[in-house]
Amino acid sequence: MYVSISNVTVTAVDAGYGSFTFMDSKGNMMKMYDGSQWYTYRGHANSKSTYTTPPVGTVLKYIRGVIVCHQGLARVVIIALCHCIQDQ
Numbered sequence: 001m002y003v004s005i006s007n008v009t010v011t012a013v014d015a016g017y018g019s020f021t022f023m024d025s026k027g028n029m030m031k032m033y034d035g036s037q038w039y040t041y042r043g044h045a046n047s048k049s050t051y052t053t054p055p056v057g058t059v060l061k062y063i064r065g066v067i068v069c070h071q072g073l074a075r076v077v078i079i080a081l082c083h084c085i086q087d088q
Helices: none
Strands: 002-014 019-023 029-033 059-070 075-080
Touching: 029 059
Parallel strands: 029 075
Antiparallel strands: 002 019, 002 059, 019 029, 059 075
């Protein structure tokens, strides 16, 4: 399912993978999984990608992507399909 989630704050970053966790104003948390070749630091990264993880505390106007079940039914994550936009 394609979604756009607005006004979230980055709460944790995995600098080895390029993934990060974010939280909305109600305390709901979700992880941005590095499944896309454009938003990862792992071996499947596209050589033309200029992606860098947003620092902890960064407020994102939105993150857009596909919601998927990762590692069985243990957790639901978002795979980003377009740039996350940071508040300035």
